[in-house]
Every structure is written in C-alpha cells, then in structure tokens.
Amino acid sequence: MNKPILLSRSNLILFIIFLALIAFPFVMDSRTLTILLTQILIFGILAMSYDILLGYTGIVSFGHAMFFGIGAYCTAIMLNDFESTIGVFLGSIVVGMIIAGILSFLVGLLTLRLKSHFFAMLTMAISGLLLVVAEKWRDVTKGNDGFTFKAPDVFKDRIVFYLVVLALLVIVFITLKRFVNSPLGRVLIAVRENEQRTKSLGFKTLYYKVIASIVAGVIASLAGSLYAVSLRFVNTSVLTMEITLDALLMTIIGGVGTLIGPLIGSVVIESAQHYLSGLARDFPIFERWIIFFGIIYILAVIFFPKGIAGTLQSKYYQWKAKKVQTTNVVPLSKNKESSE
Amino acid sequence: MDLIISLVINGLATGMLIFLLAAGLTLIFGLMDVLNFAHGGLFVWGAYTGIFSYAYTGSFIVGIVVAILTGLVFGFIMEKLIITPVYGNHVQQILITLGFMLVLQEMIKVFFGPNVVAVKVPEYLAGSWQVGDIIIIKYRIFIIIFGFIVFGLFHYILTRTKVGLIVRAGVMNKDMVQALGINIKRIFLFVFMTGAALAAVAGVLMAPYSGSIYAELGMEYAILAFIVVVIGGMGSFQGSLFAAILVGLAGSFMAYYVPYLSLAVNMILMAVVLIFRPQGLFQAAKG
C-alpha cells in the first residue's frame, strides 16, 4: 500500500486495459460491440456502487434499483423537457445524484439500524413502493410504456458516448478506490467484519453505514443517468428488482469487496446475456441463461465467497509468497455475523 | 351493505392464501432464524405442478396432493442443499435464498413454458350463490374454509402435540431444546418441509382464484407474505393469520375505493411497523 501507486504491477495492468479500451472502438469498427461495451461499463459502475454496500460494508440491499431509476428518470425527463444539450445532460446527472443522495440518506437513516433480514426486506418494499408510484404517476413517467427522448447531439456518435462513459467509469473507480482505502473506508470494513466490536470501539456504526449507502446511492444514480442516455428511452423497468438482481449477480460472481470484481462480473453477465440470448434461436434453453448464473451465483456464495476477482487475487498473493497481506479482499466469511 | 360483504369475502379469501404462504415463512424464521427469500418460488412451483396435474388428470384433489408433494420434496432438497451450508450467517442466507428464488422462477419457464397459463375453477367449486342481493362466489368460500381448517389443524399440532411443543420451545430457545436431548436439526427439516408444503398448497389454490398463473407470481405473493410476517411478528403463527386477514381486507377495500393506493398501503404499513415496532404486532411463539 505504501509503494508509489503508479508503479505497482496491478495498476500497470489496469492502465494497459484502459488504453486498450480507449483504442477498442477505433480498431474494431463494430457498432454492436461498442454498444455492448458501453452497457458493460454502465453496469460496471452500478455494480461497483453495490460493492460499496455488500462488499465493503456487508449490508444486503434489495432496493438499489431505486437510485439507478432516479438517475435514469432525472436525465430522461430533463433532456426531454429542456434542450438536449451537454449542459442539461451534466446538470441532470448532478440533480439525479443530489436526489439519490438525499433519498439514500433518509432511507438509510430509517432502515440501517435494523437487522440484515429486515433491512433487506424493507429496502425491497421501499423500492417496490417507488416502482408503484412511478407506474401510477403517468404524467411524468409515462408508466410502463415509457418515453423516448433526444440525447445531446454529440452522443449521436456512439463512440463519443462510449468514451465519455469510459472516462466516468475511471473517475468513479479511482474515487471509490480512494474512498475504501481512506480511514473512513477502513471503518466500513471493520463494520462488515464485526459490527458489534466496531461499535464497542466507539464508532457510531450507523453513521458510517449511512455514509456508505449515500455513496452507493449517488454512484448508482450516475449509472442510471448514463443508462437512460444509452437507450434514449426510459420506462419503469429501471426501477425493478431485476436491476438490483443484476448488480447483485455481478458483484457476487465477480467478487465482493474488490471493486475490480464487479467490473469483471459486469463483463461476464452482460456478454453472456448478449451472446447466450443470441444462441437461444437455436437452443431455446439459452433463453433462460439467467439459470446458469443463478446456479453459479449460489455455488459462489457457498464455495467461492470471494468471487472471480477475490479468488484470483488471493491466489496471486499466495503466489507472491505472502509478501503483501490481503487487506481489501476479505470474503463474506462464514462466522462473521456475530454482531447479530 | 352487499358491497361490503363481498369486499370482506374477497379480502378474506386473499388473506387466507397469503396466510398459507406466511405461516411457513414465519415458523421457519422463528425457529431457524432463516428468512427464506425463495419462499415464493415454492408457491409458484406448487401452482404449476398442481395445475398441470389437475389439467392432466381432471381432478383438482390430485392437483392439491401433487402440490403438497412438490412442496415437501422441494423443501427437503432446499433445506439440505441451500439452507444448511449457510446456517447462522444472515448475509449469506439472504443472498443464497434470493439466488435460489431466481433459479426456481426461471426453471418454471423451462419446464412449463414462459407463457401465462389460464386456469379454470373445478366444476363443483365454480359458480356462485345468490343470497338476497349478494352474490357469493363459491370458490372464495372454499378458500376461506380451507384456510381456517389449515389454521385449526396447525394450531392443534402446535399447542397439543409433543412436536408442536418442541417447535414452540425451539422458537424461544434453541440451545436449551438441544440441551434437553432433542435433535433440533430434525425439527428444522420437519418445519421447513411443512412450510414449503403450505406455500405450495397456497400456490395451487391461488391459481383458479386468480384465473391464470405465471412465473413471476411467486415474487409478488412473497412480498405480501413478508409484509404479513413483519406485521404479525416473526415467528408468531396466530399473528400471521391476523396480519394476513388484515392485509387481505386492506387490499380488497383499497382496490375498490382507492385503487392506486392498494399495493402501496400494505408496504407503507410494513415500513411503519418495521421502523416503529420491529418485533411485529404480536409477540412470537404464542402458538
């Protein structure tokens, strides 16, 4: 951790991947692939935000879609009602983030003192409530039919939008990385490991959990904004449980508590969704590709609680002969919840 | 007046279905400290296997029996494969049962197709009675009676039999039950399978009531059951009957008078209960 950051080997790898991603659309002139990659990056942002909750703080929220949905609707509505310029686009992102921040603060304050079961259930219910409101409030949301809108002209070029999303993802990644490595992030990890002990050390754990949920909510809103623009369309599906489930699958399969893991999860799930549904024309079973992930997910929870990234990372550390202790790769270990 | 009576009957019938689903959920939670997010998957599997065998044999009774068997088998497999490995870890339980819910739901589409299946009420339960100006739909009465019989039966088991006594004791203090020489894991399995069977029965009974079934129904009803379990108090069997009827009636009256609020009302009710009285309205384990 104390090594000059830019020189470490894993950062070098990340940098190379970053360069490759920039070069990608210019090398591979495929509209479909660019769109797929954009989708992967957007869901990568969402999954990283979920990792802050699940991976770093150890809380399971079933209501993450509500923040994603808020971002999506903010951007869609503002681009539709005002001019569709970059300025409005950026403004709508900020507005979405602010609303999401306030909502996650309020929801967190109300719910985060509950035990994990109840928290999961209540977040599911609140998010379900928001979905119902959105479906009934047709004047604004157009309900399940949704509405299309015009994106800023520069985004007509898919590559430009892709690069913007890529840049945002990098910014989010670096910001979150700093966040989890900050003293505050350390407290979150301590909460995950043993909330009771952290409390008895004098930390107001509720305060830290609320902060984590605000950070996660704000970033999820950003992902929602980008998602809406990528489709130039929005409907109430952005608020459904499916979105939360996607984030959950990506985080678990990719690896909780790593930030890189959720990105890997997004690559795996989004591309599988893309290619497996393609296969479905010949083999109908692939229509139900989600089953495979459901099963992988269950196996991961039982046998590989660290996910792809976590498992690879700890293998790598073992291989490096225990020179570096894993500080930020800790699984959802079996006997962690002594706090309840 | 007529309107009120039919709304009450409607609400009671829905309430009973939710009760069947919630009863297992609440006992499993109270005894095993497991909140089963896959409970709705058992419900929808009960509906499909029951309705398909009903269609195949022409006998609704066979359908109900098949649903019960499905519930028992799925309950057994689930307890052994899904619940036991993560016993005692809430976060993993929540994650894994939700994942299993997803799998169960998608498996429905694999085995029975992704389309909505229309279901008819069996002939001898179809139709309605006319009492004065009131039209009473027979099948709803059937559900209500069925629900009360199940309640009575389980109330008897819980309060009058040794195994019921052990279950109630286990809800209060698991360690002590074991220290008195009882293998609690066997009790867990028994309760889990019973709860699963109840959920499956709720599914097959609901199918003719709503007229059609589809895979996502499980999640929809499960949310109602969660609400009921929270309102009634986790682990309280009686509480879940009370809360289920409350939720059923609220749903039926709201759907008539303020339709756009009908779903919201129950969720708000649950949120309020969770925030101000997280142990529920009833104390657990009264039997």
Place this chain on the structure above:
Amino acid sequence: MMENLLKLDNVNTHIGQYHILQGVHFEAKVGEVSVLLGRNGAGKTTTLKTIIGLTPATGGSVTFLNQDITKKPTYDIANLGIGYVPEDQGIFAQLSVEENIKVAMKKESEESKEKLEYVLNLFPDLKKFWKKAGGNLSGGQKQMLAMARAFVNDSKLLLIDEPSKGLAPIVIEKVMEAIVEMKKRTTILLVEQNFFMASKIGDSFTLIDDGKTVHQGAMKELIDNDEMKHKYLGIG
C-alpha cells in the same frame, strides 16, 4: 477409589476467533458435588457449555461414562445423561411450568413419573404454579424449574451454573437443600460464586483462572487455604 463420571483433559475452546478455554482439566466423581470456582470471566460457564456441546471443544477431550463426547452433538450428549441448568436458567418463557417439564421428558415411563413426583415434592412451588407461564415465575422459582427440568431428563450428571445468582439468602438456602437432596440420586457439577454455599455443599473443587485449571482438590483444602482463596477468589 471412586469412578470418574466425567473427565476433562486439556480442553481448549474457541468462540469465534477468541481462544476462551486454554487447558481445562478436572474429574467429577460419581455421587459427589464438584464445584467449579473462579473469578468473573474465568471461563466457568464456557466449560459447562463445552461439556454439553454448545461451544464444542477445539482441542483436548471430554469423557463421560468412559465415552469420548468431545465431538458429539449437544442432543446426543444430553441423551447420554447430562442435564444442564444454564446461568440464565433457559426457561421457555411462554410455556407453562408443565410444558417446560414436558419438553424434557422423553417418555412417559413409570421411572420418569416417579422422578417427576420426587422433584415436585422437592419444589412444591412448581406444583402450585403448574399452569403458570415460565416467564412469570420469580427468580427462585425459575431456578427450581430449571433444575427440575434437567433432573427429570434421565440425568446421571447435572451441570448447574450459578444457582444462587440474584437470589435472596432464604431462597439460596432452599436451593442448597435441594441440591443436597438431589445429590443422593445424581452427580452434580456446580459453578458457584457464593463461596459459603460452595464450601458447604461441595465435596471437591476445581479452580479456573483465565481459561485454565489452576488447582484441584478436596473442598476442605480450599477452605483452609486462605492464600489461594485470596488470590483467585478475592476473599479471606
């Protein structure tokens, strides 16, 4: 020499990541009252829980009736004939006195009926409040119910954790009498802070400190050894 009913050999127990017991050993002889002593947090309760299998030992061995029970599940251990009266009594609060006892009674045999009769004569209060909810009993009555419940469950050995805790002297007297009476029919392993009581009814003692056995012997020895009493129990 009397036979060892229970034997703990270098028992180690972890709870979560904490290493609580780090070498407990002692024997309980048939027909005796053995007393576990030690200051708060020494590991007395954990020792009992380890014997009954609620916090299983991670090292060493527990032998009961010449069988290794270290790795056995709690219900097996209980069925071999160990009754447990926990520190908080573990009463099923919403069950009646009758139901509390019924949970423990395996079968309605003549023998268990006789045992029930016997224990109800020992604790007439229980008979009086037969239908009352366990949670509504007084502290002393709860203690009696917990002891009765452990006793009817075919127990050859009773583990009793601090029965005098929070009770009035007159009630302590009653509980002591009951233990002395029960001793005629079963072996007892007692955790007790009240040294007066321990010294009066105990035959042998084991001193635990910081999760380790530091001394073991006949109760007489301890009564006469002021230094030890002072060092480990803060008395005398």
